[in-house]
Amino acid sequence: MNLPPLVQSFVLHFGEMGSRWGINRTVGQIYALLYVSPEPLNAEQIVEALGISRSNVSMSLRELQAWNLVLLKHLPDDRRDFFMTPDDVWQILRTLAEERKKREVDPTLSVLREILMQQPASEAERHAQARMSEMHGLIEQLTTWYEDVKQLETDRLATLLTLGAKVTRLLEAKDKIVSLGRSKRTTEKG
Amino acid sequence: MNLPPLVQSFVLHFGEMGSRWGINRTVGQIYALLYVSPEPLNAEQIVEALGISRSNVSMSLRELQAWNLVLLKHLPDDRRDFFMTPDDVWQILRTLAEERKKREVDPTLSVLREILMQQPASEAERHAQARMSEMHGLIEQLTTWYEDVKQLETDRLATLLTLGAKVTRLLEAKDKIVSLGRSKRTTEKG
DNA sequence: TCGTGATTTCAGTAATTACTGAAATCACTG
DNA sequence: CAGTGATTTCAGTAATTACTGAAATCACGA
Numbered sequence A, B: 001m002n003l004p005p006l007v008q009s010f011v012l013h014f015g016e017m018g019s020r021w022g023i024n025r026t027v028g029q030i031y032a033l034l035y036v037s038p039e040p041l042n043a044e045q046i047v048e049a050l051g052i053s054r055s056n057v058s059m060s061l062r063e064l065q066a067w068n069l070v071l072l073k074h075l076p077d078d079r080r081d082f083f084m085t086p087d088d089v090w091q092i093l094r095t096l097a098e099e100r101k102k103r104e105v106d107p108t109l110s111v112l113r114e115i116l117m118q119q120p121a122s123e124a125e126r127h128a129q130a131r132m133s134e135m136h137g138l139i140e141q142l143t144t145w146y147e148d149v150k151q152l153e154t155d156r157l158a159t160l161l162t163l164g165a166k167v168t169r170l171l172e173a174k175d176k177i178v179s180l181g182r183s184k185r186t187t188e189k190g
Numbered sequence C: 001t002c003g004t005g006a007t008t009t010c011a012g013t014a015a016t017t018a019c020t021g022a023a024a025t026c027a028c029t030g
Numbered sequence D: 001c002a003g004t005g006a007t008t009t010c011a012g013t014a015a016t017t018a019c020t021g022a023a024a025t026c027a028c029g030a
Helices: A005-018 A025-038 A041-050 A055-064 A089-117 A123-149 A156-181 B005-018 B025-036 B043-050 B054-066 B089-117 B122-148 B155-180
Strands: A071-074 A081-084 B071-074 B081-084
Touching: A005 A025, A005 B089, A005 B122, A025 A055, A025 B122, A041 B043, A089 A123, A089 A156, A089 B005, A089 B122, A123 B005, A123 B043, A123 B089, A123 B155, A156 B122, A156 B155, B005 B025, B025 B043, B025 B054, B025 B081, B043 B054, B043 B081, B043 B155, B089 B122, B089 B155
Parallel strands: none
Antiparallel strands: A071 A081, B071 B081
């Protein structure tokens, strides 16, 4: 691996984290490399920078494309493919969220729906369905929220984030005011 | 594997998804089993239900404990350990978020900080640092927001979620109004 | 059409990760 | 402090996943 020290640290870290993030080492390293590169790189440059095989680069780029995490760019008078990451980190975040949802949440949601359609054949199944229904409800609530906020433009999303805490405090204040005029309180949950 | 059909579907699905979630098949299956079980299970019961080795169960339960996803329970006059998942799905969500952050985000944040402390030795490193700084800023903003909302009690968190969209619309409306009277600047931070 | 260079595919191999069974350890009882 | 049952450890093996090199395919210009 032949890279400036700071870049190398970053690339190696992404490689190590790769497995925790559900991608592999090479994919992580390539992404990191492209992310900090001042201009698009072709496959051969990646081979040289990371010291891995050409075919590995090809497969890993393909995976990054499946994740929509890299863009393919063509330079004039050059037949080779050049790759880059989107500049906007917020856009990257959106893509990441969308793809992870697609891979990690949606399948479960659909399995839960399917199971909940069935008639329970025993008390054990009835109880299991009740639990799955709780899980299903939670996931639905989360995805509804997500579908909503993902539409936001970048600056508005940023505002919402920095506001997050303040909205909370507003809710708390409202709550206190409301509770003053209340005679009874219902707090128990099952 | 000897389970009611609906439970089995759920358990098998969690097993398959396990790898996408950064845990392995067995861990996923055990978690699913405990989640839908009406009462705590001991290791031997898990062995029977899933048809896997006793030692595998032991190691997988240990991992689930490292994730804080299962609770150990002792029954009177019984030396065996019984395991269960927390009832409250919101609490489970919190735990999951916390643990994933710890494993998947925090290490990167600290590596980024470390690299950003260094003096760039070339134009390439300077550019790389600028990119890393963007990433660092985004992650900080996200984690700040997260630290804030994770404190919320369950019902308040739920409110915030269902409100999510409305807060957005409110911001949009405010934005329009502000832009109408743009000659003077009305900032309402704080 | 052929030739050239870029890219992809894929079978084989390496590396990693998951799982098992046997042995060790632990926690409690008599 | 021996005996019993529960649990954990760990070395070996199985299963899975990652990577490579060689061959095939592709895209384009002459």
